[in-house]
Amino acid sequence: MPRLKHFFNPDFDHQHLTPTQKDDGSVDFYNIGYVQSVVIGQVLAQWEDDDNGEISSEYRSYHEKKFPRGPNTTSNPENREQLIATRNGYVFYNDDGLITVKELLNIRGNAGLNTGNIFFVGDLIVHGSIKSGLEIRAYNINVKGVIERAKVNAGGFLKCDGGIKGHGEAHIETKNSLRTKFCENATLVSGKNIIIDNSCMHTKIYCEGKLAVKGRLCGGPCYSNQYIYVGEQLGGGLSTPAQLIVGYSPLMLLQIDKISEQIDKLTEQITDYSGKLPNGSSSEIEYKDKIDKCKVKISYLKNKKKQLWNKLEQTARLDTCRIMVPGIVKVGVEISIGQAFLQVNEPLENVFFYYENHEIKVGSPALKK
Structure with a gap:
């Protein structure tokens, strides 16, 4: 048989x-x-x-x-x-x-301890929420509930109907576009566009395409390649002011940020090893060797960081950048377009920010009819 x-x-x-x-x-x-x-x-x-x-x-x-x-x-x-x-x-x-x-995986409720981490090659629908502590990877992802303190990675697009409450730990990354009802205290990384239907608060954003926040945007930093739209209010609040950076590839800036973090960690290790260096001890050679290896890594990372910055400058499209706010711009908002910088010192309404002659200028109305 x-x-x-x-x-x-x-x-x-x-x-x-x-x-x-x-x-x-x-x-x-x-x-x-x-x-x-x-x-x-x-x-x-x-x-x-x-x-x-x-x-x-x-x-x-x-x-x-x-x-x-x-x-x-x-x-x-x-x-x-x-x-x-x-x-x-x-x-x-x-x-x-x-x-x-x-091809389609349906989770008929929350993704939590009952499911554990999910690594799936197809499309995923979570009919409830993604609970804290989980790591979710799939192609296209649709979440009907809320994304909490979780790591979510979509090879295609991601749509979150309930919004994102990251508590400073959520990391949401998509190769394609991302859309969510609202976002609080998270990191968003998108290979294309990001649309937030209501407000975005204290969230770090890397958007390779266009970023649109229909409600209020407060905190940051928010990186976008060329365009940022904020419908109701930009800035405000008592914490970190809104920081908007356009003109450079956000994904390359993300790489630079990660390299900077590595350099900082290696520098801390050198300080730690230097403090442990004994005088005349047999382990002195061991610590000196570790310090030398850290210095070699730092040198390599600094060179890589310099190459990325040079590439950023070559691919910048500053003259076409726009930050559009039909609503209110609060005092303290920080705008960067390329190397140019502007801090808003008085309330503005229905304006757009643009780059001209190495400076950031303000125009009105925000949108042409």
Whole structure:
């Protein structure tokens, strides 16, 4: 009797998952394997002759070699004994007992400890919220509820109907556009446009395309390649003033920021090692070697940072940059277009900021009719 060997768990049940144990003996509550992802062309199962009587959960026996083939699967044209996926998605046995690959993953509630971290190659809909502490990766992502203190990475676009309450720890990154109801205390990184339907408060933004905040924008910094639109109010509040930076590639600026953080950490290590340098001790050579290695890394990172800045200057499009505010601009707002800088010293209304002759100038009205 032929048997089918599975390259996924045929008895998988996402409703009965258990935490895994780490090598150090602690329990991992976040990586519990909520979904069995597969990619196009991946082997899902293959026929083997049942000649040794071995019993294993990865095998199922059949009376004939006829694949239980469901949607988005097919026989491998290069090996008819194998069943492969024809779409990116997740694999499972459906209610009809057929091996199926589904492109869209629905979470019918919150993504939390019941799901753990989710790493999925297809599209994802979370019908509830993404709870704090999770890491979510998928292609296109639609969240019906709120994103809390979580890391969310979309290979396509991300839409969050409930808004983002990051508490200073949420990091949301998309290759395509991002849209959310509101955003508070988070970091947003987008390869294209960002649209915030209401207010954005105390959020660091890196937007490679156009940034539009329909309500109030306070805090920052907010980086956009060319255009920023704020509908109701720019600035205000008692904390960090709104900082808007346009004219340079935000993703390159993000790289520069990360390099600066690495340099700061290495500088701290040098200070720490220098304080531990004993006089005439046998371990003195060891600490000096560590200091030298840190200095080499710093030199390399500074050179890389300089190269990025040179590239930024070459790709800048300052004359076409615009920051448009049909509403109110509060005192203290800081505007940067390229190397030019302007701090708003008096309230403004229905204005736009633009670059001319190495300076930032103010025009009105904000939008041409």
